[in-house]
Amino acid sequence: MEDKNIVKKIKKSKSANWLKEFKDFAVKGNVVDLVVAVVIGAAFGKIVSSLVADIVMPLVGVLVGGVNFTGWKWILRPAVLAENGEVIKQAVTMNIGVFIQNVFDFLVISLAVFIMVKMIGRLKKRLIKEEKEKTEETPKPLTKDQELLTEIRDLLKKE
Template sequence: MGKFLTEFKEFAMKGNVIDMAVGVIIGGAFGKIVTSLVNDIIMPLVGIATGGVNFKDHKILLKAAETAADGTVINPEVVLTWGVFVQSIVDFLIIAFCIFVAIRWMNKLKKATVKAEEEAPAATPAEPTKEEQLLTEIRDLLKAQARSDKK
């Protein structure tokens, strides 16, 4: 059992697992934003375009509810809520489109960054400090002296 826990710890602490967890959390928040976009902005416009149709209200009644004489529900109705399904498809399509646009934008940004780095002029060497200049002069003098000593 100890080896199993050790292996699990190694797996859970890998960078890609943590990145995936962050992605899931951000994806959940992004999903809420897109759901609000669909429910609060897009679907009202679709409703106007379709003459006030609200997809969430569309359903097919398979079995009516059974009620007692006092009005309490004994067995609730059984329905196919196809409108909710249509709404989920619209949500999915919008989320997929938003992710596509975001990834496309990031890829263009990445390409532009790589292209800018490739086109950047080679860095000009910095001017040598006075100390480096002095050391270079000393080196050159020593080389010249060594050559004259050999003659």
């Protein structure tokens, strides 16, 4: 009977330890920050995809003669149709237009991330510069030794 109780206690302590370790891992700032970044990144990706699909690509289509890029495809093997028009075998296609749209998505996302990184870099530089200026504006008072050396230097300059 005691053996069963000991085994139960060991199992409970292992699971409690595992849960504690998982909690410590999940609550760390870096993991939480990563989760937030992934969620925001996914939402941002949807916004950029919509921007490209609904705004940029129609404008590009108008510029090149009203072409809808997402419909561009290479037909490698045409669909096989029955006499009544029902599709027996689907066509095999290379969807070039979808690829072009994804390339535009990538370029817009890359540009947005680049701009954000540049802005953050400039902000950091400005903050560092302001911090340096603050430390330079308030000079530390001279020690007795420094005052004495300054006086000696000034006297030597006069001679």
